[in-house]
Amino acid sequence: MTERTSKKKTGFKKCRSATFSIDGFSFTIVANEGGESHHRPLVRFAPVTPCTGITDSKGILMDPRSTEEILADELPVPDEPDAMEKTAIRRLVDPEDELSDIQSDSVPSEVRDWLASTFTRQRGLMLRRSEDKPRFRSIVHAVQAGIFVERMYRRTSNMAGLSYPSNVVTVLKQVDMWSFDVFALNEASGDHALKFVFYELLTRYDLINRFKVPVSALISFVDSLEVGYSKYKNPYHNLMHAADVTQTIHYLLLKTGMVHWLTELEIFAIIFAAAIHDFEHTGTTNNFHIQTRSDTAMLYNDRAVLENHHVSAAYRLLQDDDEMNILSNLSKDDWR
Numbered sequence: 001m002t003e004r005t006s007k008k009k010t011g012f013k014k015c016r017s018a019t020f021s022i023d024g025f026s027f028t029i030v031a032n033e034g035g036e037s038h039h040r041p042l043v044r045f046a047p048v049t050p051c052t053g054i055t056d057s058k059g060i061l062m063d064p065r066s067t068e069e070i071l072a073d074e075l076p077v078p079d080e081p082d083a084m085e086k087t088a089i090r091r092l093v094d095p096e097d098e099l100s101d102i103q104s105d106s107v108p109s110e111v112r113d114w115l116a117s118t119f120t121r122q123r124g125l126m127l128r129r130s131e132d133k134p135r136f137r138s139i140v141h142a143v144q145a146g147i148f149v150e151r152m153y154r155r156t157s158n159m160a161g162l163s164y165p166s167n168v169v170t171v172l173k174q175v176d177m178w179s180f181d182v183f184a185l186n187e188a189s190g191d192h193a194l195k196f197v198f199y200e201l202l203t204r205y206d207l208i209n210r211f212k213v214p215v216s217a218l219i220s221f222v223d224s225l226e227v228g229y230s231k232y233k234n235p236y237h238n239l240m241h242a243a244d245v246t247q248t249i250h251y252l253l254l255k256t257g258m259v260h261w262l263t264e265l266e267i268f269a270i271i272f273a274a275a276i277h278d279f280e281h282t283g284t285t286n287n288f289h290i291q292t293r294s295d296t297a298m299l300y301n302d303r304a305v306l307e308n309h310h311v312s313a314a315y316r317l318l319q320d321d322d323e324m325n326i327l328s329n330l331s332k333d334d335w336r
Contacts, residue, residue, distance in 0.1 A: 161215030193243035212329035235282035276314035
């Protein structure tokens, strides 16, 4: 009796399992709580709808390979030089591509409908994606890239709102470069580097049209920004610094490819933030304001004194004068 009990304890492995359905597929998770793992085929996934394939009695799709073979095939060897790269690529391509991941304002509706009808999976008809079938996300990114390039080099009707001197046009040809010369732009524009960089980037990204920015309000707003940046005759935190940071942000968005992963609203917010980030900078530090008990320090209770002032003062321009409110046509959700 003792021997039989001992054999029973040795051969029996207590398991727990859970079954759930997602997107028309039934998934089963089995966990061993003790002892050696069973050398049973690894459960992959099972469609709820009838299908062909190797299944067990419960209708679970089975992979004929052992667990070790599957792991060896799918995971890179840790010591390989490109192991980290392979893992990173796998993280990017493994998640299922879904149409909902693509922002509706990133791709025209006609293109979106075509992509949906051509590359999305018909639920229950296929167990696995064909290896040579283009992935939905990669196709969308290609379309987004084409749209972005078109916008970047297209001059819209809004360009009539701001006259570009020939010298300014020449300098702005380098705006996509890390070596962009903001000093040359400021000289060519007559101390209006921020105005032309800000306007140029909003135009290139087609944000003026997208968010229905009144051109007259935009020009008035950026003129007031330049006045504020010159208020304290700051030798560094001035309008050239604001123009430089704004152009640098554009360069980083473009060269890192982040521009294809952000919505137009997010790009607008980034460029806007760069343009106003040191508005009315006094040329002194936060600690100076705190120690001298300046009105600004008192207003913000010694907390991020200058940073709070930059944002507050810039938004005050928008709120106090409708003729400067470049965000007047934003929806309530976009404003938030």
